[in-house]
Structure formats: C-alpha cells, structure tokens
Amino acid sequence: MVLKQTMAMLVDAYRELNAKKMFWITLVLSALVVIAIACVGINDKGISVLWWTFPVDVFNAKIVSPAFFYKLIFINFGFKIWLTWAATILALVSTASLIPDFVAGGSIDLVLSKPIGRLRLFLTKYATGLLFVALQVSVFTTASFLVIGIRGSVWEPRVFLAIPLVVLFFSFLYCVCALIGLRTRSTIAALLLTMLFWFLVFVVHSAEQSLLMFKLNAEDRVASIETKAKPLAESIAKQQSAIQQLSIVPEREAAESKLERESQLATAQASLTGLELRQQTSTTNLKDYQNSERLLGRWYTGVFALKTILPKTAETMGILENSLTSLDEVAKLRNAEEQRREERRAQRRGNESRPPSRASDPERDSPEFSSAVAERQQEIIRSRSIWWILGTSIAFEIVILAIACTIFARRDF
Amino acid sequence: MTDLAIDLRGIDKVYGSLFSRRVHALRGIDMRVGRGEIFGLLGPNGAGKSTLVKILMTVIKPTRATGTVLGRGVGHKPTLGRVGYLPEHHRFPDYLTGRQVVEFYGAMGGVDRRDRKKRGAELLDFVGMSKWADTRVRGYSKGMRQRVGIAQTLVNNPDLVIWDEPTDGVDPVGRRDIREMTVELKRRGTTVMLNSHLLSELEMVCDRVAILVQGRVSSQGSVAELTIDRQRYEIEVVSEDSNVDTAVRNALARWLTPGSLTGTLATGESLHVQLDGAHAPALLKVNSAEAGVVQPLIDALRSARLTVRAVKPIRPSLEDLFMEAVTDPNTGRALAPGAKEGI
Structure with a gap:
C-alpha cells in the first residue's frame, strides 16, 4: 500500500508540474542556455562566438584547454548563474503553491x-516538490554533458554531480518555503519570506567571506610588522652602541678628528632618531592591527557560528566547482592573469615615470600581498570539508522539516 | 463482529488553546449507526456536524474520544481504507480529469491499479459521468464535481460512506439521482452516513437520524421513533342546525375539565378542543397515534347530531422535529447558531 500511495503522489506531482506553464518555460530557457554555451568556443586567439572571434590575451587555447574552458563556462554560467539563481527562482515561483494548495480546506x-499517516503524507508531498528541480536539472546537466563532450572533447561524468547538489541546494530553501506555506497557507507569503531568507543566507555568506579576508589581512600585517620589529631593534641597538662609542672623547684629539667624530655622532644620532621614529610608528601600527585582528576575530567567530547554523548554499554549489576544476588548472589561469597584469603595470610605470605616493604603504598595497591573502582565503574556503558543508546544511533542513512535520501532525484541518 | 458501523461515546472537541479563545464544539457525543443503514446527521450551522465527521475521518483530532468505526477505535488509520468520504466544499486538483480523480483517490485508499481502473469506469458510469470522464475537473459544473466526488468515495468498495452535504449545489434531477444511489448502496449492504441541511431529502431515505444542537445530540432514532410521542389525531366537526360551540362542549362533557377546553380520555390520552365560534368548524386534537382511542369521541359527537367532517392522523415531519430541537423552550425562539464559547 505504501508503494501504491507514494507512486500515486509522484504521478500526481508530475501531472501538476505538467499542467504548470512555468515548468515548460523553464525547460525551454534551460535549452536556450545550453545552446548559448554550445555556441561559445575557444581558439588560439581568444574566445569565439559562432563564427566571430574575440581576441583575449589571458583566455585562449594556449593558456586554457578547451575542456577546462567548457567546464568553467558550465560552472560559471550554466551552474552558478542559471541553475543557482534564475532556475531556482523560477522553481520557487512554481513550487511555492504546492504546500498551501495541499493544505487548503476541501483538499x-x-x-x-485515506489510510496514510500524516508524517508520511507530508514528507512525500515535500519530496514531490523537489521533483520540479530534479527534472529540470537532470535535463540541463545531460545536455551540458553532451556539449562539454562534443565541443570540449572531454566526457566528464562528474558533471552529473550537479543533479544531487542542485536538488540539495533547492531543498535548503524549499524546506523554509514548505514551513511558511504550511503555517500561513499563503503562496505569496511562502514565496516572499523564502526569498527574504535566501537573501539573509547570502548576506551572512558575504559577511563571512569579507570578514575572513579582513581578518587574514590584519593577521598578515601583524606578522609582517612583528617580523620587521627584530631587525629594527637590532639596528637601534647598533646605532646606540655606535653613538656610545662616538661619545667617548679621546684624551688628546686633533681638531680635525674631533670635527669628524662630531659629524659622525650627529649622523648616528639622526639615524637613531629616524629608526626610533620608525619603531614608534611600527609599534603604534602593530597595536592598531592587533586590535583590529582581535575585533575582526570576534566578529568573524560570531558570523561563522551563524553561518554554521544556516544552510551553506554557496559552498554546496562550490563542491561541484572544486570537483570539476583542479587547483593546478586554476593556478595556471591565475598566473597568466597575474603576468598580464604585471606587464600592464610595467607599461604604465614606463609611460608615467611618476614616483609612488609616500602616504601609501607600498607593502600593504602591493599586489603580491593582496594576492597572498586572497589565496589563503581560497585555501581556507576550499579546505572546508564536504561533511561540514552538507552536514550542517542538512541538519538545518531536518530541523525545519521536523518543525513543519510537528505542525502538520498536530493541526486540525 | 459488532452490528454497529459507528459506535461513539463521549466525543469531546475543544478548539483553541490556553492563549486563545476556546470553543467547546462537541460536548460528549454519544451516537450509534447500525451496519447497512442510512443514517442522517442534522443540525443548525455550527452545531458540530462537520467537526464530528472530520474526527471520524482523522482530519481533526478529538479532545476526548472513545468508540469505534467499523469495529476499530476512532482514529485507526487502516480502517479508513474501508471508508469513503466526501467532504463539504471538497476541492479536487483541477488539472486532473474525472477518471484521474477517482483513480488517484483510489490509489491513496490502497486500491490495486487494475481494480481502480475497472471500478473507476464502473463508478463514473454509476454517477452518470462516463461521457465527461476524460475532461479536466476545471471544466466541470458544481453538480458534476459532486458526482465525481461521490464516485471517488466508492472506488475502494467501502463498508461505510460518509457524505457531507452531497446534494450541495446539485439540481433536482441530480438530487434524485443521489437519493437513488444512496438507496442502491444500502441495498448492497453499505452503511451510509449523510450530513445535510435538506431535511426533506433525508426524511425520504434515512432509516435513522441524529439531531445535533450546540455540540450535543439532541435526539436520535428513526423518524417514527422520534415522532411517536408527537403523533396525534385531529377531528373536524360541524353542525348543520345548532350552535357548534355548545354542542361540542355538551358532547365531550364527560372528558373535558369543567370550564376548560382540555381534558383526558379514559385511556389517559390528552384532549384539546379548538372552537372558533358558533358556526365555524370545531377542531379536536387527541394526543394518540391509535385509531381505537378516538372511536368513543366520534360516537359521542355523532350522538350529539354533529357532523364529523374529517378524521386525520397527524405525524410531525423531520422539519418539525428539527425546529423543535433548535428552539429554545424558554423563549420559543431559535437557538443562536454556532457552538458555545468556553468550556
């Protein structure tokens, strides 16, 4: 009987989707996105669209292989923009009414x-809500697999990881939508509040990423100042010793020697003053950066704790990117970009021959420095385990579903 | 196996919580429905009829409930596979056709694919919807939806069907068809519980009825049982040549209380005389359903040369019973609709 009822609900869900125009509109749009991806290519000069070629220095077949190029296109446009944003919004619009309609009076x-438990009834209905996305993403991924295979000459089965990942990603939002739909019985409320929740998740994610960047920056600054503090102290000690030596007046000193000694002493004292000033500035900066580091650390811990509770939508989608692209390939592309940037900078310096501003901190503003921080940030993000990303997100979904199931099981309809 | 399809004892339902307005919708409902009978559940708006039916169908959770449905405790889910239910204001998915509606709810009731296909076609024919079976529900009229609704209640070949306002929005022809379906179900041995406001419809088909008023069963039994105490004979007399008033008083003097128009017969039944003037017909009301009881009265009237123009046995209708049940005996006015607030 369980199988009969589950099958009946699945078939009914399919019929409901079939009756919705939005399902077919989304499917057609998916097809157009795949066709658009198939129209883009890469050659030795740059990027080609149909029979036109656009020369790009850092993005050509000499630097990036066609296989990697198509994977990047699939990840960045097909996956991150189309499936993660556009198709998800369309899916939410299409499925937001499922639970409110299901719990409407008379229905x-x-x-x-019927002889079916409330818990099973609700969970089956919830699962059928995910059918929309499962069907859409299956069709899209299969088409993308073919495009990557035919145009990029690489048959990449890991592309199909997109199906469970997108369904999971959508389920993190849909559980909230189902809970609100059940509680309010309003499609509009379910849709708007779910969008708001999604925005909150996005804000928390962005805040966490930014705070991590600032925190790493401050840590690097502190480490850099601390590293330079020791040689500076040694230089000061050396200067002090030299001054001490020069301050000793010999018993019989020639006038010329005296003049020379006093001149050296004055130079040494000026140098010491400069070094002490640098040390003072450095100490003040160190304190500032240490304070910032502590403050940012506290803020980061708080935001990270909040993020841990919430579903990790961006990281869930990042799993596919990490799986499809190797660090070597990414580094190769990044190096090419860096090299190109360096060439441009050198060209600009040659043209302008302007001295760098004294107000700016050359080390702090240096591209090597920010690039190192960005790399460390990426390393930290990539080092987060799949179990942490999916485990905490699924735990969130389970809690939301448990609340929804409790409401559904106890409510008088 | 018990011979009762539904046996309810002390069903209570309180809506609301400690922090919201509390409404005591059902106050100790005791009700019994025999197997194979057609049972009518009636009552004014807000009396608790739909709440009671929803408790039986596990749509609403009772505050307190003891009793059985088809021999199993109230709320026993597997038993619902042997019950067919048509809720009031039902809403079928409008993207389904009539046939798909019947088959979907059949599958939810645990009916095999082959059986629900076969029975679906038979039932759509039974309710007169074969021609429209493959049209989407969104194109149906209210009456057509009601017919498909009835068909889906029967797809699992139930032992008990509960129909909440089955004739709601149905034209007279449709109502007659539904009445005939009800009788046919009874003939097949199915117990039918009807919840309706159309008292004349219920009176025509129901073996037994229960009247719910403000969350309580006001009366329960067959229409004949419920009206037996209220049945009476009415005798209309006229006089060709004398004063009716005086002649009737003289003829009935041995039974009437002196100076009054009421009295008691030798067998204990009450007598009430209504006089409207010397030449207008007089009306005698005897509180008895027995024809033998009124014979001495007729003899006495005829002996007094009065003409007996009509002798009518009067049986109250279901509507009379209903109106009596929903009328406040103290004020003589209809009780306020809805359940009582508070505990």
Whole structure:
C-alpha cells in the first residue's frame, strides 16, 4: 500500500508540474542556455562566438584547454548563474503553491481521510516538490554533458554531480518555503519570506567571506610588522652602541678628528632618531592591527557560528566547482592573469615615470600581498570539508522539516 | 463482529488553546449507526456536524474520544481504507480529469491499479459521468464535481460512506439521482452516513437520524421513533342546525375539565378542543397515534347530531422535529447558531 500511495503522489506531482506553464518555460530557457554555451568556443586567439572571434590575451587555447574552458563556462554560467539563481527562482515561483494548495480546506480533507499517516503524507508531498528541480536539472546537466563532450572533447561524468547538489541546494530553501506555506497557507507569503531568507543566507555568506579576508589581512600585517620589529631593534641597538662609542672623547684629539667624530655622532644620532621614529610608528601600527585582528576575530567567530547554523548554499554549489576544476588548472589561469597584469603595470610605470605616493604603504598595497591573502582565503574556503558543508546544511533542513512535520501532525484541518 | 458501523461515546472537541479563545464544539457525543443503514446527521450551522465527521475521518483530532468505526477505535488509520468520504466544499486538483480523480483517490485508499481502473469506469458510469470522464475537473459544473466526488468515495468498495452535504449545489434531477444511489448502496449492504441541511431529502431515505444542537445530540432514532410521542389525531366537526360551540362542549362533557377546553380520555390520552365560534368548524386534537382511542369521541359527537367532517392522523415531519430541537423552550425562539464559547 505504501508503494501504491507514494507512486500515486509522484504521478500526481508530475501531472501538476505538467499542467504548470512555468515548468515548460523553464525547460525551454534551460535549452536556450545550453545552446548559448554550445555556441561559445575557444581558439588560439581568444574566445569565439559562432563564427566571430574575440581576441583575449589571458583566455585562449594556449593558456586554457578547451575542456577546462567548457567546464568553467558550465560552472560559471550554466551552474552558478542559471541553475543557482534564475532556475531556482523560477522553481520557487512554481513550487511555492504546492504546500498551501495541499493544505487548503476541501483538499486536505480528502487525503487525510485515506489510510496514510500524516508524517508520511507530508514528507512525500515535500519530496514531490523537489521533483520540479530534479527534472529540470537532470535535463540541463545531460545536455551540458553532451556539449562539454562534443565541443570540449572531454566526457566528464562528474558533471552529473550537479543533479544531487542542485536538488540539495533547492531543498535548503524549499524546506523554509514548505514551513511558511504550511503555517500561513499563503503562496505569496511562502514565496516572499523564502526569498527574504535566501537573501539573509547570502548576506551572512558575504559577511563571512569579507570578514575572513579582513581578518587574514590584519593577521598578515601583524606578522609582517612583528617580523620587521627584530631587525629594527637590532639596528637601534647598533646605532646606540655606535653613538656610545662616538661619545667617548679621546684624551688628546686633533681638531680635525674631533670635527669628524662630531659629524659622525650627529649622523648616528639622526639615524637613531629616524629608526626610533620608525619603531614608534611600527609599534603604534602593530597595536592598531592587533586590535583590529582581535575585533575582526570576534566578529568573524560570531558570523561563522551563524553561518554554521544556516544552510551553506554557496559552498554546496562550490563542491561541484572544486570537483570539476583542479587547483593546478586554476593556478595556471591565475598566473597568466597575474603576468598580464604585471606587464600592464610595467607599461604604465614606463609611460608615467611618476614616483609612488609616500602616504601609501607600498607593502600593504602591493599586489603580491593582496594576492597572498586572497589565496589563503581560497585555501581556507576550499579546505572546508564536504561533511561540514552538507552536514550542517542538512541538519538545518531536518530541523525545519521536523518543525513543519510537528505542525502538520498536530493541526486540525 | 459488532452490528454497529459507528459506535461513539463521549466525543469531546475543544478548539483553541490556553492563549486563545476556546470553543467547546462537541460536548460528549454519544451516537450509534447500525451496519447497512442510512443514517442522517442534522443540525443548525455550527452545531458540530462537520467537526464530528472530520474526527471520524482523522482530519481533526478529538479532545476526548472513545468508540469505534467499523469495529476499530476512532482514529485507526487502516480502517479508513474501508471508508469513503466526501467532504463539504471538497476541492479536487483541477488539472486532473474525472477518471484521474477517482483513480488517484483510489490509489491513496490502497486500491490495486487494475481494480481502480475497472471500478473507476464502473463508478463514473454509476454517477452518470462516463461521457465527461476524460475532461479536466476545471471544466466541470458544481453538480458534476459532486458526482465525481461521490464516485471517488466508492472506488475502494467501502463498508461505510460518509457524505457531507452531497446534494450541495446539485439540481433536482441530480438530487434524485443521489437519493437513488444512496438507496442502491444500502441495498448492497453499505452503511451510509449523510450530513445535510435538506431535511426533506433525508426524511425520504434515512432509516435513522441524529439531531445535533450546540455540540450535543439532541435526539436520535428513526423518524417514527422520534415522532411517536408527537403523533396525534385531529377531528373536524360541524353542525348543520345548532350552535357548534355548545354542542361540542355538551358532547365531550364527560372528558373535558369543567370550564376548560382540555381534558383526558379514559385511556389517559390528552384532549384539546379548538372552537372558533358558533358556526365555524370545531377542531379536536387527541394526543394518540391509535385509531381505537378516538372511536368513543366520534360516537359521542355523532350522538350529539354533529357532523364529523374529517378524521386525520397527524405525524410531525423531520422539519418539525428539527425546529423543535433548535428552539429554545424558554423563549420559543431559535437557538443562536454556532457552538458555545468556553468550556
């Protein structure tokens, strides 16, 4: 009986989707996105669209292999933009009404009066809500697999990881939508509040990423100042010793020697003053950066704790990117970009021959420095385990579903 | 196996919580429905009829409930596979056709694919919807939806069907068809519980009824049982040549209380005389359903040369019973609709 009822609900869900225009509109748009990806290519000069070629220095077949190029296109446009944003919004619009319609008076009575437990009924209905995305992403991924295979000459089965990942990603939002739909019985409320929740998740994610960047920056600054503090102290000690030596007046000193000694002493004292000034500035900066580091650390811990509770939508989608692209390939592309940037900078310096501003901190503003921090940030993000990303997100979904199931099981309809 | 399809004892339902308005919708409902009978559940708006039916179908959770449905405790889910339910204001998915509606709810009731296909076609024919079976529900009229609704209640070949306002929005022809379906179900041995406001419809088909008023069963039994105490004979008399008033008083003097128009017969039944003037017909009301009881009265009237123009046995209708049940005996006015607030 369980199988019969589950099958009946799945078939009914399919019929419901089939009756919705939005399902077919989304499918057609998916097809257009795949066709658009297939129209883009890469050659030795740059990027080609149909029969036109656009020369790009850092993005050509000499630097990036066609296989990697198509994977990047699939990840960045097909996956990150189309599936993660556009198709998800369309899916939410299409499925937001499922639970409110299901629990509407006159409709829920008919199913509750059947020999099926409330818990199973609700969870099956919830699962059928994910069918929309599962079907859409399956079609899109299969088409993308073919495009990558035919145009990029690489048959990449890991592309199909997109199916469970997108369904999981959508389920993190849909559980909230289902809970609100059940509680309010309003499609509009379910849709708007889910969008708001998604925005909150996005804000928390962005805040965490930014705070991590600032925190790493401050840590690097502190480390850099601390590293330079020791040689500076040694230089000061050396200067002090030299001054001490020069301050000793010999018993019989020639006038010329005296003049020379006093001149050296004055130079040494000026140098010491400069070094002490640098040390003072350095100490003040160190304190500032240490304070910033502590403050940012506290903020980061708080935001990270909040993020741990919430579903990790961006990281969930990042799993596919990490799986499809190797660090070597990414580094190769990044090096090419860096090299190109360096060439441009050198060219600009040659043209302008302007001295760098004294107000700016050359080390702090140096591209090597920010690049190192960005790399460390990426390393930290990539080092987060799949179990942490998916485990905490699924735990969130389980808690939300448990609340929804409790409401559904106890409510009088 | 018990011979009762539904046996309810002390069903209570309180809506609301400690922090919200509390409404005591059902106050100790005791009700019994025999197997194979057609049972009518009636009552004014807000009396608790739909709440009671929803408790039986596990749509609403009772505050307190003891009793059985088809021999199993109230709320026993597997038993619902042997019950067919048509809720009031039902809403079928409008993207399904009539046939798909019947088959979907059949599958939810645990009916095999082959059986629900076969029975679906038979039932759509039974309710007169074969021609429209493959049209989407969104194109149906209210009456057509009601017919498909009835068909889906029967797809699992139930032992008990509960129909909440089955004739709601149905034209007279449709109502007659539904009445005939009800009788046919009874003939097949299915117990039918009807919840309706159309008292004349219920009176025509129901073996037994229960009247719910403000969350309580006001009366329960067959229409004949419920009206037996209220059945009476009415005798209309006229006089060709004398004063009716005086002649009737003289003829009935042995039974009437002196100076009054009421009295008691030798067998204990009450007698009430209504006089409207010397030449207008007089009306005698005897509180008995027995024809033998009124014979001495007729003899006495005829002996007094009065003409007996009509002798009518009067049986109250279900509507009379209903109106009596929903009327406040103290004020003589209809009780306020809805359940009582508070505990």
